[in-house]
Amino acid sequence: AQSVTQLDSQVPVFEEAPVELRCNYSSSVSVYLFWYVQYPNQGLQLLLKYLSGSTLVKGINGFEAEFNKSQTSFHLRKPSVHISDTAEYFCAVTPGSGNTPLVFGKGTRLSVIA
Amino acid sequence: DAGVIQSPRHEVTEMGQEVTLRCKPISGHNSLFWYRQTMMRGLELLIYFNNNVPIDDSGMPEDRFSAKMPNASFSTLKIQPSEPRDSAVYFCASRIQGISHEQYFGPGTRLTVT
Numbered sequence: 001a002q003s004v005t006q007l008d009s010q011v012p013v014f015e016e017a018p019v020e021l022r023c024n025y026s027s028s029v030s031v032y033l034f035w036y037v038q039y040p041n042q043g044l045q046l047l048l049k050y051l052s053g054s055t056l057v058k059g060i061n062g063f064e065a066e067f068n069k070s071q072t073s074f075h076l077r078k079p080s081v082h083i084s085d086t087a088e089y090f091c092a093v094t095p096g097s098g099n100t101p102l103v104f105g106k107g108t109r110l111s112v113i114a
Numbered sequence: 115d116a117g118v119i120q121s122p123r124h125e126v127t128e129m130g131q132e133v134t135l136r137c138k139p140i141s142g143h144n145s146l147f148w149y150r151q152t153m154m155r156g157l158e159l160l161i162y163f164n165n166n167v168p169i170d171d172s173g174m175p176e177d178r179f180s181a182k183m184p185n186a187s188f189s190t191l192k193i194q195p196s197e198p199r200d201s202a203v204y205f206c207a208s209r210i211q212g213i214s215h216e217q218y219f220g221p222g223t224r225l226t227v228t
Contacts, residue, residue: 032215043118043205043219051215090157099164099211101147106156 002027002093004105011079012111019075021108023065023091030096035065035072038088038107047089050074051096061085086112116140118220120206126226132194135223138187139208147217148181148191149205157205163189164211176202196227 007022025031032051036044048059055067065076074091088109092102119138127133139146144147147162161171166183174181178197193200203224207217 034216036219043221045206045219046216049216094215099145099215101159101162101170102215102217104157 002031002095002103003037004091004093004103006091006103006105006108008108010109010111011112014113015083016080018079018087018094019081019110021089021091021103021110022023023074023075023076025072025091025093027072027093027095031093032096033065033067034092034094034102035059035063035076036090036092036104040087044090047076081110081112083112083114085110089090116205118208118218120204120220120223122223123221124224124226126228127196128228129197130195131227133196133200133225133227135191135204135206135225137189137191137220138205139189139206140218141187143146143208143210143218144186145209145211145217146183146189147207147209148189149207151205151222152201160191162184181225193225196225201225201227 003026005024013019034049036087038044038049047063048057050057051065058064063078088107090107091105094102121136148160152159161164161181163183177186181191203222205222206220209217
């Protein structure tokens with residue numbers, strides 16, 4: 001079975017500063033990895049995904065993530081955050097061979113401070 | 115495409131009442147998922163369907179919860195009788211099994227049981 005650990009439940013950061021949201025996963029098979037964003041009172045939206053190929057994945061709103069197989073990590077980064085990036089961010093994993101549901105981490109609340 | 119549609123968006127009911135949440139997946143998607151989100155437990159998978167057939171309902175909390183998918187364009191999640199601890203945001207998500215691994219989420223139904 002797969003599992004996801006998001007090491008930080010809350011991350012405060014000043015506007016225009018860089019940010020990294022950490023995600024580690026556990027799996028005995030190859031996996032696909034995802035980051036979703038949830039704005040207040042909304043559903044989850046896909047930010048980016050890693051299926052194969054380049055380990056650096058670029059997503060919407062200037063976010064990117066890097067897949068590191070040896071460290072079983074998929075950290076999310078943005079070089080300069082905006083107030084509008086304030087939201088909950090979820091990392092998710094699914095085995096690459098099957099069609100099972102995504103397994104989500106508990107989320108990281110990013111608060112951007114003016 | 116209209117995306118995943120959920121109704122109602124908000125539901126307030128009294129303990130002991132029956133509650134029915136509804137979901138219309140994206141047209142052409144053949145997998146459907148029901149999740150529950152609370153502060154304490156995060157995002158929990160309740161049940162999922164492939165081609166209208168329930169595959170795994172191990173996440174359903176107890177017998178008070180039931181879900182159906184009578185056709186490819188409609189699903190319901192029913193709670194009978196409802197209890198205050200059922201208060202949460204319930205999300206429906208869909209995807210194309212075997213082709214796309216990302217799940218597309220609806221806006222959610224915020225349920226409050228008093």
